Amino acid sequence: MKRLTVAALGIALLILVAGNTFGEEYMSKAKRWMDRTIGGGGAILASDGIQASHALVIDAANGKTLYSKNERERAYPASTTKILTGLLALELGKPDELVTVGEEVAPEDPEESRAGLRPGQRLKLFDLVEAALLPSGNDAARSIAVYIGRKAAGNPKLGIREAQLEFVKLMNKRAKKAGATHSNFVNATGLHERKHYSTAQDLALIAKEAMNNKLFRQAVQPASYTAAVQTSANPSAKLQLTNTNLLLQPGGANYLKEATGIKTGFTDQAGYCLVSSASKDGKQVIVVVLQSTNKDVYPDARKLLQQGLEKASRPAK
Known part of the structure; x- marks a missing residue:
């Protein structure tokens, strides 16, 4: 040896x-x-049985790598992109701000995931974030991009496309601030584009920043959420949102009681993706699984979360 x-x-x-x-x-x-x-990188977890092409486990308290697999190689992030979208919304806006959604909610892809928003609806920014994160609503993510993009530009009449481009600039700037220097984002949703990419390491860094935000942590934890939606016909309408993260659905085969988030993702090109987190006895870990399969994505994440919690540092007393 x-x-x-x-x-x-x-x-x-x-x-x-x-x-x-x-x-x-x-x-x-x-x-x-x-x-x-x-054994570089300080990885201390077993790699047996992990089917994802890219994976990373970090101790959320100190950023230490507990397991890594192709963590620096480019991959398509799919809807895990919305972690950054939601974080920016909560950092640059106030949760109770009322947002009127517009034509940006129209589908860009007939098979894209949607929260069910319609032009003219008004809802609080926090509820819009929930609509982007829980059911992975591309309509909600685009609405966030347009609203925050216009706000950042200081121009409430900025066109939809121009506002989204402003938001993309904010995304890349915020990613780099988090240390995610090997990513490039071109939209707020994660819909496939060749130049829209990240790495497992970068997504872990972004997720770590996001989970340090109290409102973001609150947003990604519930199994379901009821958003208040105002319309001209009904000022007290409700929109029921269900979390696509099966780690958080009690009674399901993939439920993990220690799980605390974060975001699912899928496109044909990206495969099945999941950025997840868990907490136990004060220990917290973040797991990134990219380019897995429908069958393996949750077993991959569950195994890494459970092993990560066993090896993570205990909080200082």
């Missing part, structure tokens, strides 16, 4: 020299080899 370690360290020096010549892509591949060879 000592010989292997010494040899690996020697090769690491050669990799460092070669990396200066061949660039970042070479270094990234070389690092993954080193991780497999001498």
Whole structure:
């Protein structure tokens, strides 16, 4: 074992020299080899049975990596994008602000997930965030983007497309502030676009920031939520929202009582994705699973959450 370690360290020096010549892509591949060879990255969980192509477990208290698998490789985030969308809404707006949704709620894809919003409806910003996060409403996410984009630009009459582009700028700026420097977001929903990508590591960093926000934590935890929706015909209408995160649905096969969030995602290109969190005895972990399958995404996440909680640091007394 000592010989292997010494040899690996020697090769690491050669990799460092070669990396200066061949660039970042070479270094990234070389690092993954080193991780497999001498256990780099501080990962301490078993990898057996994880089917997702990309995965990461971090201790939410200190950011320590507990398990990693292709965590720095690009992947499509699908609707886990809405973690960033919801966080920006709650950071740049007030939860009780009334938002009137417009034509941006019209479907951009006939099969996209929707909360059921219609033009002219008015609802509180927090309820709009719930509509984006729980049922993964693309209509709600676009409404957030338009509202916050106009607000940031100081122009309430800014066009729908222009407002969304303003919001995208905010997304990328906020992602970088969180340390997510290997992502590029081009929409608020996660609908597939080739230049819309992230990594498991970046999504974990964004999720960690989001879960430090009290209102965001509150938004992602319920199994269901009733939003108040004002219309001209009915000023006290209700919109029932159901969380697509099966970790939070009591009685289901995938329910995990320690789970506290966060967001599901799926497109044909991204596969099944889940950014999840759990808390037990004061310990908190965040798990990112990308490009899994319908059959494996929850077993992947549950196993990593449970193992992560066993290995995470106990809070200081």
